[in-house]
Amino acid sequence: MKQYRFLALPILACALACGGEGDDKNNAFMAPGEDCVACHKSGGSAREAPFSAAGTVFASAMADPGSGLAGVSVILTDANDVETTLVSNAAGNFFTGAALALPLKKAAVLRNGQRTEMASAPEGACNRCHTQPPTGGASGRIHVP
Ligand code: HEC
Numbered sequence: 001m002k003q004y005r006f007l008a009l010p011i012l013a014c015a016l017a018c019g020g021e022g023d024d025k026n027n028a029f030m031a032p033g034e035d036c037v038a039c040h041k042s043g044g045s046a047r048e049a050p051f052s053a054a055g056t057v058f059a060s061a062m063a064d065p066g067s068g069l070a071g072v073s074v075i076l077t078d079a080n081d082v083e084t085t086l087v088s089n090a091a092g093n094f095f096t097g098a099a100l101a102l103p104l105k106k107a108a109v110l111r112n113g114q115r116t117e118m119a120s121a122p123e124g125a126c127n128r129c130h131t132q133p134p135t136g137g138a139s140g141r142i143h144v145p
């Protein structure tokens with residue numbers, strides 16, 4: 001009888017806290033290519049870990065979600081010229097909870113000294129527009145130059 005009680009607790013905790021569909025690992029490598037901030041915001045399923053900016057870097061605008069690139073710098077310049085540099089992890093994901101004044105003046109991707117960037121990013125939910133199929137006028141996923 002006792003075993004059941006110990007088993008029930010973690011299952012109940014996950015039923016309440018595990019929000020990622022088809023993904024049992026809610027961590028920094030989760031859901032590459034998906035709109036992180038849709039969940040990682042107040043009122044979202046990951047409201048305990050809100051992000052001001054997050055996304056995933058790939059080799060091309062059409063890349064598969066599982067092919068994110070590690071070690072790419074993403075440099076955000078906010079409305080007050082405060083610069084935040086993030087580095088993509090093994091899934092290609094980058095994210096920050098640091099306060100950013102919107103709109104971002106620049107959102108740049110830098111690898112091997114080559115840079116590509118957009119001006120006036122309205123929000124930090126990069127993968128909301130940079131997705132497949134693309135939305136918000138973007139040409140697809142965030143990708144290296
Ligand atoms: C469908 C909703 C959803 C999406 C989309 C999502 N996450 Fe999550 N994420 C969660 C949930 C739920 C947790 C667990 C939150 C908790 O522990 O409070 C989590 C946890 C995390 C954590 C661990 C946070 C901590 O403090 O322990 C990180 C880091 C993370 N996600 C990054 C990302 C990144 C990067 C993306 C986008 C590429 C992303 N997530 C997309 C729901 C989501």
Ligand code: HEC
Pocket residue numbers: 053054055074076104107108109116117118121122123124125126127128129130135136137138139140142143
């Ligand atoms: C509201 C939609 C939207 C959001 C949010 C958004 N972008 Fe963009 N992004 C665009 C559009 C539109 C372009 C210009 C068309 C293109 O090249 O994809 C662009 C272009 C870019 C480029 C240049 C792409 C290239 O082809 O050289 C980079 C880099 C970029 N965005 C990074 C980011 C990052 C990082 C974020 C998050 C901080 C972000 N974007 C958020 C819409 C968006």
